Amino acid sequence: MGADENGGKIMNVELCQKALRLNPELWYTVQVAARVDSSTFPLETLEQLIAATVDEGKSHAQLDGITISAENALDHFPQVFLPIVDEDDLLTKLYAAFCAGREFHHAEQRVTQHKRAVAESRS
Numbered sequence: 001m002g003a004d005e006n007g008g009k010i011m012n013v014e015l016c017q018k019a020l021r022l023n024p025e026l027w028y029t030v031q032v033a034a035r036v037d038s039s040t041f042p043l044e045t046l047e048q049l050i051a052a053t054v055d056e057g058k059s060h061a062q063l064d065g066i067t068i069s070a071e072n073a074l075d076h077f078p079q080v081f082l083p084i085v086d087e088d089d090l091l092t093k094l095y096a097a098f099c100a101g102r103e104f105h106h107a108e109q110r111v112t113q114h115k116r117a118v119a120e121s122r123s
């Protein structure tokens with residue numbers, strides 16, 4: 001770690017990245033938020049959010065760990081989270097959307113497992 005101009009300690013970016021990776025939803029949130037230029041706020045529509053975050057000329061964002069498509073955003077980002085007025089708002093709403101998406105995915109898996117178990121018990 002180095003010192004900032006005030007003589008205080010500055011954060012070790014590598015350590016922060018390691019810590020963020022401990023919580024995948026937060027790690028993805030930071031990666032997506034880092035793609036948005038502050039001059040694009042407010043983001044009024046989901047289409048504006050998608051345009052601000054996807055890889056140039058593509059309909060997806062390749063992150064460290066996952067690929068998020070525009071279709072994923074359309075399916076899973078709640079419209080009630082719009083507009084997004086600034087970076088803090090973006091971080092909060094992206095994180096909430098990723099956490100909700102994780103829970104939705106886990107619920108789908110449990111339903112699928114339950115259906116499979118019921119089908120097997122009837123055969």
